Amino acid sequence: MDLGLDGNVALVTASSSGLGKASAKALAREGVHVVINGRDEQRLADAAEEIRAVASGDVIAQSGDLTDPEDVETLVARPVEEFGRLDHLVTSAGGPTPMRPLEPDDDEWYEAFDLLTMSVVRVVREAAEHLRSGDGGSIVAIASIAAKRADGGNVLSSSVRTSVVGLEKVLSKDLGPDVRANAVLPGVHETPRLQDVFEAAVERGEYDSYEEAKAARVASIPVEQIGDPDAFGDAVTFLCSDRAGQINGAAVPIDGGESDSIF
Numbered sequence: 001m002d003l004g005l006d007g008n009v010a011l012v013t014a015s016s017s018g019l020g021k022a023s024a025k026a027l028a029r030e031g032v033h034v035v036i037n038g039r040d041e042q043r044l045a046d047a048a049e050e051i052r053a054v055a056s057g058d059v060i061a062q063s064g065d066l067t068d069p070e071d072v073e074t075l076v077a078r079p080v081e082e083f084g085r086l087d088h089l090v091t092s093a094g095g096p097t098p099m100r101p102l103e104p105d106d107d108e109w110y111e112a113f114d115l116l117t118m119s120v121v122r123v124v125r126e127a128a129e130h131l132r133s134g135d136g137g138s139i140v141a142i143a144s145i146a147a148k149r150a151d152g153g154n155v156l157s158s159s160v161r162t163s164v165v166g167l168e169k170v171l172s173k174d175l176g177p178d179v180r181a182n183a184v185l186p187g188v189h190e191t192p193r194l195q196d197v198f199e200a201a202v203e204r205g206e207y208d209s210y211e212e213a214k215a216a217r218v219a220s221i222p223v224e225q226i227g228d229p230d231a232f233g234d235a236v237t238f239l240c241s242d243r244a245g246q247i248n249g250a251a252v253p254i255d256g257g258e259s260d261s262i263f
């Protein structure tokens with residue numbers, strides 16, 4: 001299938017690792033010029049090199065913290081400065097600390113909201129005008145399947161992520177017909193973040209070992225496998241393309257069927 005993305009320009013936030021990096025890589029393979037981002041300069045430079053190895057377009061690294069409005073302004077300006085346009089925005093972020101429902105204090109709730117929701121709000125605010133002025137823009141927000149399932153071990157994710165899904169739905173109405181906006185809801189994928197989540201579950205005493213935590217999670221997924229970030233990136237890339245032109249305002253689970261939610 002020709003996705004027709006060759007020569008397009010994409011900004012992928014929080015993309016020096018994990019699902020953001022896999023999404024940037026998949027876009028780059030399709031000939032999209034990508035701007036990638038993260039806070040740690042070395043990690044970002046390493047990711048850019050890894051993506052360049054498979055890219056047929058340009059790969060630009062722009063460091064910055066998504067919780068800093070000035071960094072976000074500079075970040076969104078970069079693809080426009082480099083390529084004169086911005087067609088696709090893929091938002092990722094770090095994850096919140098996994099906690100039980102009554103554990104987080106006020107600051108921890110606000111920090112999670114700042115990282116997961118306000119990071120998307122700020123980037124979209126800066127990017128919307130550029131996305132609108134092209135031949136068909138798209139936004140894909142990487143959220144979490146936690147937005148659909150009551151995750152007692154990660155209350156910040158289950159609670160705060162729903163606001164990102166709501167934001168994308170509203171944007172899908174407000175920015176149409178120029179821009180489509182969707183959320184993707186990953187279940188477990190093999191990234192550094194996943195290692196942190198399993199290690200935290202062991203520390204809380206829920207499992208005796210990392211292997212036991214991982215095996216228990218695999219057993220709860222109907223396809224009995226942890227997600228491959230590269231396949232996840234391919235799904236994001238499809239959603240960015242015109243071939244997904246009828247998919248708008250959706251929250252697409254990519255979780256191997258783990259969630260019990262019907263809708």
Ligand SMILES: NC(=O)c1ccc[n+]([C@@H]2O[C@H](COP(=O)([O-])OP(=O)(O)OC[C@H]3O[C@@H](n4cnc5c(N)ncnc54)[C@H](OP(=O)(O)O)[C@@H]3O)[C@@H](O)[C@H]2O)c1
Nearest residue numbers: 014016017018019038039040066094095144188189191193
């Ligand atoms: N992996 C999974 O199984 C899974 C499942 C469900 C949901 N998710 C969610 O998907 C998102 C990405 O997860 P992942 O597995 O890809 O995590 P990851 O491998 O740990 O990557 C996180 C990325 O975000 C960057 N980052 C973190 N905080 C940032 C900030 N304030 N400003 C700019 N960049 C920042 C990190 O780079 P620096 O640290 O250098 O800034 C890194 O590039 C997270 O929100 C996670 O909760 C993941």
